[in-house]
Amino acid sequence: MFERALNIFWILLGGAAAAYAWTLGLVGPSVPDSGLFPFISALIVMGAGVVLLLRSPVEAAAPDFPRGAALARVLGVAAGLAFMAASIPYLGFAVAGFVTMIILLRAVEKSGWLFSIALAFISVVVVVWLFGQVLGMTLPRGPWGW
Amino acid sequence: MDAVGGLLTGFGVILTPENLYLCFLGSLIGTLVGVLPGVGPLAALALLLPITFTLTPVGGMVMLASIFYGAMYGGSTTSILLNIPGEAASVVTCFDGHQMAKQGRAGAALGIAAIGSFVAGTLGVIVMTFFAPAIAAVAIRFGPPENFALMVLGVICTLYMIGGSLVKGVLMVALGFLTAAIGIDVVNGRERFTFGSIDLSAGIELLAVVIGLFGVTEVLSNVERIVKSTVVTDRIRGLWPTLADWRASWRPMLRGSGLGFFLGLVPGGGPVTASFMSYALEKRISAHPERFGKGAIEGVAGPESANNAAVAGSIIPVLSLGIPGNPVTALLLGALVIQGIQPGPLFIAQRPDLFWGIVASMYVGNVFLLLLNLPLVGLWAQLLRIPYRVLFPIVLLLSVVGTYSANKNVFDLWVMLGFGLLGYVLHKLEYDLAPFVIALVLAPLLEQSLRQSLAMSPDGAMIFLQRPGTALMLTACAVLVALMFRRAKKS
Amino acid sequence: MKSAIALALLSALLATPAAAQSGDPKAELAKLKPKDFPTGPIEYTVVYPAGGGMDVTARLLAKYVEKWSGDKIVVNNRTGGAGMVGHAYLATQAKPDGYTVGVVANLLWGDAMLRAQGRWAYTDLEPIAYLNSDPLVWVGPTDGPYKGMSVKQIVQIAKDKPNTVRVATVPGSMWEYILDQVEANSGAKFLRVPFQGGGAGINALAGGNVDIAQGFFSEFRGLADAGKVAPLGVAAPERLSFLKDTPTMNEALGGNEYQWIIIRFAVVPKGTPADRKAYLGAAINAAMRDPELVAEYLKAGVYFDPKLTDPARMEANLKAYAEAEREFYQKTGRLK
Numbered sequence: 001m002f003e004r005a006l007n008i009f010w011i012l013l014g015g016a017a018a019a020y021a022w023t024l025g026l027v028g029p030s031v032p033d034s035g036l037f038p039f040i041s042a043l044i045v046m047g048a049g050v051v052l053l054l055r056s057p058v059e060a061a062a063p064d065f066p067r068g069a070a071l072a073r074v075l076g077v078a079a080g081l082a083f084m085a086a087s088i089p090y091l092g093f094a095v096a097g098f099v100t101m102i103i104l105l106r107a108v109e110k111s112g113w114l115f116s117i118a119l120a121f122i123s124v125v126v127v128v129w130l131f132g133q134v135l136g137m138t139l140p141r142g143p144w145g146w
Numbered sequence: 147m148d149a150v151g152g153l154l155t156g157f158g159v160i161l162t163p164e165n166l167y168l169c170f171l172g173s174l175i176g177t178l179v180g181v182l183p184g185v186g187p188l189a190a191l192a193l194l195l196p197i198t199f200t201l202t203p204v205g206g207m208v209m210l211a212s213i214f215y216g217a218m219y220g221g222s223t224t225s226i227l228l229n230i231p232g233e234a235a236s237v238v239t240c241f242d243g244h245q246m247a248k249q250g251r252a253g254a255a256l257g258i259a260a261i262g263s264f265v266a267g268t269l270g271v272i273v274m275t276f277f278a279p280a281i282a283a284v285a286i287r288f289g290p291p292e293n294f295a296l297m298v299l300g301v302i303c304t305l306y307m308i309g310g311s312l313v314k315g316v317l318m319v320a321l322g323f324l325t326a327a328i329g330i331d332v333v334n335g336r337e338r339f340t341f342g343s344i345d346l347s348a349g350i351e352l353l354a355v356v357i358g359l360f361g362v363t364e365v366l367s368n369v370e371r372i373v374k375s376t377v378v379t380d381r382i383r384g385l386w387p388t389l390a391d392w393r394a395s396w397r398p399m400l401r402g403s404g405l406g407f408f409l410g411l412v413p414g415g416g417p418v419t420a421s422f423m424s425y426a427l428e429k430r431i432s433a434h435p436e437r438f439g440k441g442a443i444e445g446v447a448g449p450e451s452a453n454n455a456a457v458a459g460s461i462i463p464v465l466s467l468g469i470p471g472n473p474v475t476a477l478l479l480g481a482l483v484i485q486g487i488q489p490g491p492l493f494i495a496q497r498p499d500l501f502w503g504i505v506a507s508m509y510v511g512n513v514f515l516l517l518l519n520l521p522l523v524g525l526w527a528q529l530l531r532i533p534y535r536v537l538f539p540i541v542l543l544l545s546v547v548g549t550y551s552a553n554k555n556v557f558d559l560w561v562m563l564g565f566g567l568l569g570y571v572l573h574k575l576e577y578d579l580a581p582f583v584i585a586l587v588l589a590p591l592l593e594q595s596l597r598q599s600l601a602m603s604p605d606g607a608m609i610f611l612q613r614p615g616t617a618l619m620l621t622a623c624a625v626l627v628a629l630m631f632r633r634a635k636k637s
Numbered sequence: 638m639k640s641a642i643a644l645a646l647l648s649a650l651l652a653t654p655a656a657a658q659s660g661d662p663k664a665e666l667a668k669l670k671p672k673d674f675p676t677g678p679i680e681y682t683v684v685y686p687a688g689g690g691m692d693v694t695a696r697l698l699a700k701y702v703e704k705w706s707g708d709k710i711v712v713n714n715r716t717g718g719a720g721m722v723g724h725a726y727l728a729t730q731a732k733p734d735g736y737t738v739g740v741v742a743n744l745l746w747g748d749a750m751l752r753a754q755g756r757w758a759y760t761d762l763e764p765i766a767y768l769n770s771d772p773l774v775w776v777g778p779t780d781g782p783y784k785g786m787s788v789k790q791i792v793q794i795a796k797d798k799p800n801t802v803r804v805a806t807v808p809g810s811m812w813e814y815i816l817d818q819v820e821a822n823s824g825a826k827f828l829r830v831p832f833q834g835g836g837a838g839i840n841a842l843a844g845g846n847v848d849i850a851q852g853f854f855s856e857f858r859g860l861a862d863a864g865k866v867a868p869l870g871v872a873a874p875e876r877l878s879f880l881k882d883t884p885t886m887n888e889a890l891g892g893n894e895y896q897w898i899i900i901r902f903a904v905v906p907k908g909t910p911a912d913r914k915a916y917l918g919a920a921i922n923a924a925m926r927d928p929e930l931v932a933e934y935l936k937a938g939v940y941f942d943p944k945l946t947d948p949a950r951m952e953a954n955l956k957a958y959a960e961a962e963r964e965f966y967q968k969t970g971r972l973k
Contacts, residue, residue: 188687195696196700287846288844289846290830290846329718330718333808335808344725344729348718348721413840467843469840476687480693480696483937484696484697486936490860491865492863493859554713594833598831601829601830602828602830602847604800604801
């Protein structure tokens with residue numbers, strides 16, 4: 001089921017990209033134009049998707065996607081990263097990182113509160129020091145200045 | 147001044163307390179920068195450039211150069227331990243290096259990586275010592291048609307690397323090409339696939355892709371299964387490479403050195419391309435290619451040597467001609483200019499102290515790095531003993547910072563997450579992710595050099611046959627493709 | 638010797654407005670310093686990669702601004718899209734609080750007018766100080782069939798044998814525009830080979846892969862000194878003091894429209910408080926009067942445009958240049 005969905009996705013993606021590339025123009029005066037390479041690549045994606053779709057009923061092995069608790073952990077990690085990316089511009093790196101780490105440690109792996117807070121705090125401090133001070137990189141700051 | 151005399155001058159320059167200290171400092175920083183995921187030599191050099199203002203030209207250049215090749219030593223560490231590339235040139239080391247770590251052989255992998263780096267780095271400097279000007283004179287004639295032929299060779303090597311379904315592999319390559327097209331078409335300045343977004347107009351950041359596709363994917367896959375244990379479930383079997391490892395590795399090291407050096411010379415080549423092509427070469431030559439991707443030590447020895455040799459190769463055009471082949475060497479050039487030194491063909495003649503000082507420092511630096519990295523192998527291997535539930539949030543935190551460091555753009559974090567999820571799904575459905583990454587790396591230069599070649603040729607496509615180097619490489623490609631079909635037919 | 642003369646002329650030029658304010662520059666600058674500013678490092682944003690001409694300019698500038706103002710300056714590269722990403726960042730995302738200064742070039746006008754698609758305009762960035770000007774130079778080979786020829790001769794060949802002379806160009810920018818002008822005026826037809834920057838084209842020239850390259854003095858100086866390439870024509874109003882024997886493109890081809898110059902200046906995002914803006918500008922101007930910095934810049938092969946060196950008239954004249962460029966785009970159909 002997943003295989004088929006993915007293959008159809010390839011076909012749609014390839015088709016859409018090919019159409020877009022067509023509008024960019026394929027051939028200029030004797031030289032390939034902007035659209036040519038993407039067009040060919042998109043056609044290959046589409047073609048490969050078709051081949052895979054036609055083949056897939058024969059291959060029976062279903063991919064082992066996680067269920068239950070395992071799935072929750074995977075989604076939890078993804079959600080944690082999404083939260084981090086979304087909140088950095090508002091909270092600054094330090095706070096966003098701190099909160100995200102606590103979320104990951106608590107929700108995904110069920111570590112104790114004290115342990116999570118301590119580890120999150122130390123990790124963020126070390127990382128900010130390493131990148132911010134030692135390497136001189138400017139990490140995003142929250143509204144409180146750090 | 148002949149090579150030996152020059153080298154003696156160079157050692158005379160470098161063997162002062164101040165310069166030795168700077169070489170060591172640079173090696174240390176380079177290793178650190180290499181180990182930290184995402185932050186690569188370019189970022190580090192850009193950040194540390196102002197420090198060179200207060201140093202002498204020799205001191206400043208020695209430090210910057212040692213950061214450059216130092217990063218190639220450290221880069222393999224997180225690749226092997228955590229499947230997170232330290233920087234783009236260490237992506238390939240993830241494939242077999244991390245598998246080795248999972249089998250309890252992290253120490254061997256790290257050791258071979260360090261030694262391979264040393265061998266390649268030293269060999270590279272030796273060649274540089276004796277042949278730099280001659281090589282530079284040839285390298286400069288490499289134009290768009292030669293670049294194109296080289297990239298085609300690279301893509302064909304990629305097809306060799308594909309394990310599993312060929313159709314899926316080809317799809318990944320094509321997808322890589324498509325992804326590489328997002329952004330501004332360098333040949334005519336038009337935006338492609340950007341849909342009005344400024345972030346997309348800069349293209350998809352390679353670092354975000356590789357950290358997502360390898361690092362994040364690995365974490366997602368691991369949290370599925372590992373609840374309370376560590377990354378390595380087997381007993382850690384010894385910390386050093388065995389005799390068998392040596393026997394398997396020494397030839398890939400030499401091959402990687404040669405290949406990497408050559409690719410470093412070519413503009414647009416460099417450590418990243420070198421590591422990929424070395425992996426493909428080793429897999430192609432191996433008697434048991436199916437071992438690759440499951441912990442074959444050749445897959446670590448070759449690429450790690452290649453990326454270090456490529457550093458030496460890429461420094462030659464800068465010092466001999468004043469021509470930078472990649473962003474890092476462009477920065478080294480800028481550093482020289484800021485110091486008031488004009489790099490160019492006359493550089494060696496006008497500033498032999500500086501040129502030979504830098505060359506001599508590379509010998510010393512490689513020794514420092516070997517001494518720095520080997521003892522750390524034991525330490526790094528112990529890192530894997532940390533329970534995964536503690537390790538993975540730290541890994542993710544580092545991934546986020548590393549990705550962010552590339553362009554200081556939060557958009558890249560979304561790219562990292564997106565590719566992490568994509569990689570997770572594709573991995574489940576048995577897609578090989580490596581061809582996608584290689585295509586992403588090679589596509590821009592391939593497309594650009596093809597269109598440049600056609601633009602500069604009054605006779606259209608004939609230019610590829612008119613130039614001897616190009617014709618030779620393209621013939622080699624044709625032969626390889628023919629061999630590939632023959633193999634496929636047989637099996 | 639040439640540098641010394643240029644230096645003397647420049648000092649005289651810059652001294653005129655400076656003479657109006659006598660006294661120690663550092664003290665003068667301190668008087669302009671706003672309260673509570675700066676409390677942290679100021680970022681000088683460069684939209685091109687580290688090590689390039691713009692980057693070197695910015696880093697040299699930062700070094701001397703730090704010397705004269707005592708403030709900490711951090712040079713940051715925001716690259717991508719041939720400058721688009723950095724320009725867009727400065728115009729739309731950078732906070733106008735005085736902690737971000739863009740070290741930019743007039744190439745941003747092209748980005749704003751042709752490629753920004755209404756997302757930002759060049760007026761979103763307010764110039765605070767002028768740095769230097771760098772003209773485009775036509776560079777030819779010292780080997781091969783075209784060696785020793787002048788611009789006029791090569792253009793003639795390109796006319797007689799169209800599509801045989803290979804020229805390195807950077808699409809979407811002044812490299813292309815000057816070729817358009819030459820071709821339109823002379824009927825010549827060049828074979829255009831696209832590269833990502835002037836430097837790449839010059840390397841290709843040295844390797845015999847193109848016949849003419851276009852670039853800036855700092856990009857080809859090393860190769861020229863070694864005799865691998867030779868400058869043929871300068872797209873500036875007058876000959877450069879350090880390339881006395883190289884004619885201007887106007888001299889070589891006649892007329893006066895062959896002027897394509899990179900103008901480097903510093904900007905702040907619109908809306909930056911006036912006192913901070915004045916202070917930042919004054920700091921840069923103080924650095925620009927330091928003879929050491931001037932000497933460094935001259936070594937890099939730039940010149941100082943007399944229309945822009947007077948801070949009082951800089952903004953107006955810069956705007957005039959920008960509008961002249963807009964007219965060029967409209968005239969050549971690039972802008973509707």
